[in-house]
Amino acid sequence: LNEVHLLYLYSCILRYVFSRGVSVCRYSPYYIFSREALCVRLMWSDGPASSLSGSCKNRCFELVESEPPNCRCDNLCKTYNTCCSDFDEHCLKTAGDFECSKDRCGETRNEQHACHCSEDCMAKGDCCTNYRSLCKGDVPWLQEECEEIKNHECPAGFVRPPIIMLSVDGFRASYMKRGSMVIPNIEKLRSCGTHAPYMRPMYPTKTYPNLYTIATGLYPESHGIVGNSMHDPGFDANFNIRGKEKLNHRWWGGQPIWITAVKQGVKAGTFFWPLDSALKDIDKVIGQLMNGLKQMKLHRCVNIILVGDHGMEEAHCDRTEFLSSYMSNTEDIILIPGSLGRIRARNSNNSKYDAKAIVANLTCKKPDQHFKPYLKQHLPKRLHYANNHRIEEVHLMVERKWHIARKLYESKRNHGKCGFAGDHGYDNKINSMQTIFLGYGPSFKFKTKIPPFENIELYNVMCDLLGLKPAPNNGTHGSLNQLLRAPVYIPSMPEEVCKPNPVGPVTALNDDLGCTCEDKVSNRVFLDLNKSCYMAIRKSTASLHRDPC
Numbered sequence: 001l002n003e004v005h006l007l008y009l010y011s012c013i014l015r016y017v018f019s020r021g022v023s024v025c026r027y028s029p030y031y032i033f034s035r036e037a038l039c040v041r042l043m044w045s046d047g048p049a050s051s052l053s054g055s056c057k058n059r060c061f062e063l064v065e066s067e068p069p070n071c072r073c074d075n076l077c078k079t080y081n082t083c084c085s086d087f088d089e090h091c092l093k094t095a096g097d098f099e100c101s102k103d104r105c106g107e108t109r110n111e112q113h114a115c116h117c118s119e120d121c122m123a124k125g126d127c128c129t130n131y132r133s134l135c136k137g138d139v140p141w142l143q144e145e146c147e148e149i150k151n152h153e154c155p156a157g158f159v160r161p162p163i164i165m166l167s168v169d170g171f172r173a174s175y176m177k178r179g180s181m182v183i184p185n186i187e188k189l190r191s192c193g194t195h196a197p198y199m200r201p202m203y204p205t206k207t208y209p210n211l212y213t214i215a216t217g218l219y220p221e222s223h224g225i226v227g228n229s230m231h232d233p234g235f236d237a238n239f240n241i242r243g244k245e246k247l248n249h250r251w252w253g254g255q256p257i258w259i260t261a262v263k264q265g266v267k268a269g270t271f272f273w274p275l276d277s278a279l280k281d282i283d284k285v286i287g288q289l290m291n292g293l294k295q296m297k298l299h300r301c302v303n304i305i306l307v308g309d310h311g312m313e314e315a316h317c318d319r320t321e322f323l324s325s326y327m328s329n330t331e332d333i334i335l336i337p338g339s340l341g342r343i344r345a346r347n348s349n350n351s352k353y354d355a356k357a358i359v360a361n362l363t364c365k366k367p368d369q370h371f372k373p374y375l376k377q378h379l380p381k382r383l384h385y386a387n388n389h390r391i392e393e394v395h396l397m398v399e400r401k402w403h404i405a406r407k408l409y410e411s412k413r414n415h416g417k418c419g420f421a422g423d424h425g426y427d428n429k430i431n432s433m434q435t436i437f438l439g440y441g442p443s444f445k446f447k448t449k450i451p452p453f454e455n456i457e458l459y460n461v462m463c464d465l466l467g468l469k470p471a472p473n474n475g476t477h478g479s480l481n482q483l484l485r486a487p488v489y490i491p492s493m494p495e496e497v498c499k500p501n502p503v504g505p506v507t508a509l510n511d512d513l514g515c516t517c518e519d520k521v522s523n524r525v526f527l528d529l530n531k532s533c534y535m536a537i538r539k540s541t542a543s544l545h546r547d548p549c
Contacts, residue, residue, distance in 0.1 A: 056084045060091035063269055075270075079247065098288065100128045105135035129292035141290040141299065142185055146192035150485075152442035154301035161442055163303045163465055164289075167214065168282060169207055170424060171308030173198035173434040175279065182280060185287035186438070189306060193440030194448045194483040199455055203383040204340050204425045205310040205433040208241060210455060214307065216254035217459025217473030219384040223254035226390045229336055233348060233389060255471035257462050264468050303443045303465055307458070308435030310424045313400050315339065317418035320403040321370050326362055330406050333358075339425030341371065341396030341404040355393040362396070370399040383428070384474075400426045439483055450483050464488040506535060 056073035066072050071084035073091060096104070096113035104117040117135060121127035132138040152161045180187040189195075201210045202220055206228045209220040220226045229240040232251070239245050258268035286306070293299040323330050323341075332350060336342040345353035355375060362373040374395045376386045385391060398404050403423070426433055434452070443465050456475045463470040464484070470477065481487035513530075 054084060056087045056090040059084075060087075061269075063267075076247075079244075098128060099130050100134045102134065105131075127295065129288040129295060132295050133291060138295075140287075141294045142188060142287055146188070146447065147300075148446040149300050149442040152301050153297075155297065158301065160467060161301050161303050161465070163305060163462060165305040165307070165462070166286070166289075167211060168306070168308050168436075170310065170312040170422075171436050172311035172432060173308075173436055174311075174431070176436060178279070183283040185283045185290060186306065189286070189304065189438045189440045192447060193304075193438060194444040194450060195439070196437045196450050196452050198434035198452050199307060199437040200452060201308075201310040201428050201433060201435055201455055203385050203428045205428050206425050207309050208246075210309040212252070212254075212256065214309070214455050214458050215256035215258070217456050217470065217475040218254045219456065219474050221384055221386060221388040221391065222474060224251060224388060224390060225253075226385070226388055227336065227342070230390045231334075231344065231392075236348075254473070257459060260463060260468050260471055261466060266466055266468065300442060303439070303441030305458070305462075306436065306438040306440075307455070311431075311433040311435050312422050312424055313339075313426060313430070313432040314421065315401050315403060315423040316421065317403070319370070319401055320405050321398070322405055322408055323362075324407045326365050327358075333406070335404070335406045336392070337405045338398075338403055339423045340398050342392040343394035343396070344392040358394050370402040371396045371404050397427060398425075400430050400432065443485055445483060445485050448483065450480070453480060460489070 054071060056071075059073040061075050062073050065074055068082075071077070071087075072080065072082045073084055073087055077083035077087060093112060093114045096110065096115070098114055100117035106119055107117050109116055109118040109120065115121075115128035116124070116126050117128055117131055121131060130140070133140040152158075154161060176183075176186070176190065202213045204220070204227060208228050209225050212218075212223050212225045213220060216223050229238070231238050235250065237245055237248075239251055245251070258270050261268040289304075290299060293302055323333075323335060332346050332353065333343050334346050343355075343358060347353075359373045359375055362371075374397065376391050376393055376395050379385055379395055379397075385395075396404050424433060435455075437453075437458075456473065457480050458475075459473050460470050460475045460477045461480050461484070462468075464487070467488070476491075478487070478489050478491035481490070
């Protein structure tokens with residue numbers, strides 16, 4: 001299996017939405033980082049693009065975007081509607097599936113197949129991932145015992161191991177309890193590598209804010225992607241995950257890891273690919289990834305990071321609160337609805353819009369109210385969700401399993417039927433919103449469990465693994481050294497500038513302070529007690545007395 005096929009096969013696995021066992025087709029990020037020529041071949045062809053400006057031949061998933069009027073063959077050409085006419089023909093081959101079967105072993109080569117099981121596939125570098133195990137009798141990666149990789153074993157030319165990060169949408173931490181009967185490959189990554197019981201996402205526990213937090217190490221209020229949908233009053237535009245506006249650079253603050261990498265001479269690529277699949281199928285494709293790496297002799301070289309963007313909670317249209325039940329006039333406001341609510345004036349020039357009055361009128365109105373209104377500056381500080389002009393002044397924190405909508409007809413119903421069975425976005429301290437972290441490879445510790453942590457910390461870890469200097473971020477550099485075999489960054493504590501003054505001699509206390517005691521307590525006992533109290537106070541405060549330097 002050559003590098004280009006490896007990229008194609010596994011760019012399609014990465015993000016899924018789970019809801020009561022149901023998966024929903026979404027888009028997924030796939031990160032590959034390396035200093036070596038391997039990733040150059042993964043991203044673009046060796047030949048000059050200009051000679052093939054109208055075709056995707058030898059250009060599939062190139063990293064460099066072709067300028068108009070040339071057509072494109074990168075992973076976003078479908079989004080921009082700028083693909084070359086033969087993009088599907090050359091880049092989206094799916095015939096023959098992605099694995100060998102017994103009857104395919106030794107087959108006659110068919111160039112329309114996505115991968116091959118012919119005798120010449122190893123020489124050509126385009127075998128299916130299970131070719132060696134099924135057709136040549138090699139042991140599959142899953143059936144091997146856990147192996148402690150103390151030193152990376154990479155092909156010649158590698159400066160350091162590359163990283164492959166996989167992000168699975170809605171992978172709730174508790175799904176790991178299904179174990180090896182359902183997810184054997186993921187379970188092996190967990191048990192043989194480094195893992196946490198859970199990783200805490202940022203609030204709101206939505207996809208885009210958390211994917212970009214993982215990529216930048218910044219809180220959503222800092223990088224600017226404060227929701228899957230948002231409005232910027234500065235340039236009066238709306239962002240949503242299905243619109244073209246999301247492709248405008250003005251929305252994206254901070255420096256994501258792929259930009260940090262490229263600026264410091266490291267090759268990087270991010271891939272989004274649609275796939276509709278269940279939990280077992282995700283595990284199957286991760287098994288294909290590991291078999292493919294083993295077949296290419298990269299399984300002791302590459303560092304794998306498997307994470308989720310957030311968890312998942314049961315929800316239903318029948319559990320929806322409507323603002324029309326609390327407010328007489330909902331026509332003058334815009335509500336971003338769902339598992340959390342954000343309210344702004346429909347007309348930005350509306351002088352009658354009063355955020356404080358809205359919060360007051362929505363507070364404690366019913367004994368069974370399933371949301372709590374806040375002015376954004378009064379939200380719990382642990383959420384770090386206030387300091388951005390894209391965050392509306394009025395925020396509704398919704399009870400888990402519930403939704404908020406403006407009116408009845410605005411709930412997510414489709415011809416009388418509920419359009420979902422689960423959701424996310426709730427308070428990030430809720431157990432069901434927690435997601436997974438697994439690290440596997442030569443740079444991660446062997447069979448190690450670490451305490452839970454927040455996803456803002458991953459950016460610094462990736463920078464350390466790639467030898468990069470991190471851009472400013474909200475993480476604490478070095479806080480996850482416990483998961484690395486050889487930490488790169490060792491934080492140091494600041495030294496004392498001034499030493500404490502020595503404690504002076506204690507003067508005996510003879511003053512009874514005008515107090516009297518009962519006859520059974522002698523004056524001597526009282527003075528001794530007074531002295532003891534004084535000494536204790538002096539001892540506890542001595543460290544506070546320092547030179548005025």
